[in-house]
Amino acid sequence: xxxxxxxxxxxxxxxxxxxxxxxxxxxxxxxxxxxxxxxxxxxxxxxxxxxxxxxxxxxxxxxxxxxxxxxxxxxxxxxxxxxxxxxxxxxxxxxxxxxxxxxxxxxxxxxxxxxxxxxxxxxxxxxxxxxxxxxxxxxxxxxxxxxxxxxxxxxxxxxxxxxxxxxxxxxxxxxxxxxxxxxxxxxxxxxxxxxxxxxxxxxxxxxxxxxxxxxxxxxxxxxxxxxxxxxxxxxxxxxxxxxxxxxxxxxxxxxxxxxxxxx
Ligand SMILES: Cc1cc2nc3c(=O)[nH]c(=O)nc-3n(C[C@H](O)[C@H](O)[C@H](O)COP(=O)(O)OP(=O)(O)OC[C@H]3O[C@@H](n4cnc5c(N)ncnc54)[C@H](O)[C@@H]3O)c2cc1C
Numbered sequence: 346x347x348x349x350x351x352x353x354x355x356x357x358x359x360x361x362x363x364x365x366x367x368x369x370x371x372x373x374x375x376x377x378x379x380x381x382x383x384x385x386x387x388x389x390x391x392x393x394x395x396x397x398x399x400x401x402x403x404x405x406x407x408x409x410x411x412x413x414x415x416x417x418x419x420x421x422x423x424x425x426x427x428x429x430x431x432x433x434x435x436x437x438x439x440x441x442x443x444x445x446x447x448x449x450x451x452x453x454x455x456x457x458x459x460x461x462x463x464x465x466x467x468x469x470x471x472x473x474x475x476x477x478x479x480x481x482x483x484x485x486x487x488x489x490x491x492x493x494x495x496x497x498x499x500x501x502x503x504x505x506x507x508x509x510x511x512x513x514x515x516x517x518x519x520x521x522x523x524x525x526x527x528x529x530x531x532x533x534x535x536x537x538x539x540x541x542x543x544x545x546x547x548x549x550x551x552x553x554x555x556x557x558x559x560x561x562x563x564x565x566x567x568x569x570x571x572x573x574x575x576x577x578x579x580x581x582x583x584x585x586x587x588x589x590x591x592x593x594x595x596x597x598x599x600x601x602x603x604x605x606x607x608x
Contacts, residue, residue: 346393346394346397346398346399346457346458347399347400347402347454347455347456347457347458348390348393348394348399348400348401348402348456348457348458348459348460349390349401349402349403349404349450349453349456349458349459349460350383350386350387350390350401350402350403350404350418350423350459350460350461351383351386351403351404351405351446351459351460351461351462351473351474351477352379352380352383352386352387352403352404352405352414352415352418353379353380353383353405353406353407353411353414353462353465353473354377354378354379354380354405354407354410354411354413354414355377355378355379355380355465355466355467355468356370356371356372356376356377356467357376357377357378358466358467360375360376361376361467362376363573363574363575368571368572368573368574369570369572369573370467370573372408373410374410374413377410377413377414378414379414379417379418380462380465380466380467381462381466381525382462382463382464382465382466382523382524382525383414383461383462384421384530385462385523385524385525385527385528385530386460386461386462386522386523387401387403387418387421387422387423387460387530388421388527388528388529388530388531389460389489389492389521389523389527389528390423390458390460391421391422391423391531392528393458393492394422396494397494399457400424400425401422401423401424402423402424402425402426402427402453402456403415403418403419403423403425403426403427404426404427404428404429404446404449404450404453405426405427405428405429406428406429406430406434406437406442406445406446406449407428407429407430408430409428409430411428411430412426412428412546415427415428415546416541416542416544416546417533417541419537419540419541419544420533420534420537420538420540420541421530421531421532421533421534421537422531422534422537425544425547426544426546426547427449427453427546427547427548427549428546428547428548428549429445429446429449429549430548430549430550431550431551431552433550433551433558433561433562434551434561434562435562435563436562436563436566436569437561437562437563437565437566438566438567438568438569438570439468439470439472439473439476439568440476440560440565440566440567440568441560441561441562441563441565441566442473443472443473443476443477443479443480444476444480444556444560444561444565445556445561446473446477447476447477447480447481448554448555448556449549449554450477450481451481451554452549452553452554452555453549455518456518457517457518458500458517458518458519458520458521459474459477459478459483459518459519459520459521460520460521460522460523461473461474461477461520461521461522461523462522462523463487463488463522463523463524464522471487471522474487474520474521474522475487475520475522477520478519478520481520483518483519483520484515484516484517484518484519484520485515485519485520485521485522486502486504486513486515486519486520486521486522487504487521487522488504488505488522488524489502489503489504489521489522489523489524489527490503490504490505490510490524490526490527491503491527492521492527495514496514498516498517499514499515499516499517500514500515500517500519500521501513501514501515502514502515502521504524505524505526584601586598586601
């Protein structure tokens with residue numbers, strides 16, 4: 346079977362910083378990670394490949410630095426990787442992102458199952474998976490907590506609905522978005538770590554696909570994030586008071602309190 350996993354490079358929320366001038370999130374390799382639920386999505390595909398055979402392809406849309414999460418996916422066991430990258434895709438909302446990803450998927454080939462995380466940790470819209478399914482005209486189930494093959498041409502998907510569980514037979518091909526309850530992602534293997542430097546990441550630009558220029562990037566985005574602002578005040582720095590004697594330490598403490606206008 347052919348499996349595809351959508352992987353987003355996200356800003357680690359514990360290191361989130363907003364540029365005060367632009368109101369935009371600061372993104373760089375130092376504060377970026379693979380979206381945590383995308384590990385569950387990748388594990389789901391790798392486990393089904395272990396069971397049924399086949400290939401696992403990973404895809405990400407983002408700047409060149411997003412190649413890092415694709416390399417990580419290779420080290421966990423993915424077979425091949427595609428990076429959808431072009432300045433023309435910048436500023437995309439979920440509609441433009443899912444359209445671009447869908448066109449790239451169409452260009453790469455056909456897949457029995459496409460996996461996404463249920464949502465990203467830096468935008469949390471949970472729209473990309475269902476939108477890819479709608480654009481490609483295939484089935485879709487969100488929020489999987491269990492998967493099994495019980496009926497030819499279908500996959501059985503269990504998902505949590507409040508206090509109840511819903512069990513659905515989803516016709517293939519289709520898109521499944523994955524929760525953290527679905528599985529426990531594997532660690533990269535030594536073989537995978539060695540392989541990640543050998544596997545080439547295939548770049549896909551707007552020139553490589555048959556895209557409608559009015560449906561990509563900012564032009565194709567009816568939603569635009571105007572500003573991101575923190576609602577929790579930033580943590581105050583700890584101050585270490587030192588002195589060779591108790592007297593010196595008390596003086597240093599008093600001086601610091603005066604500086605902070607506390608006395
Ligand atoms: C703070 C903030 C808020 C935003 N709010 C909105 C908004 O309200 N409406 C809107 O239209 N856009 C919004 N955006 C833009 C949004 O980041 C992009 O559209 C993004 O590519 C997809 O949205 P998401 O991360 O919410 O996806 P989700 O639907 O939450 O992501 C689910 C899954 O889809 C897959 N996926 C998502 N993005 C990619 C990608 N680039 N490459 C590969 N796989 C991917 C992953 O498997 C991921 O786990 C926001 C951006 C920011 C920074």
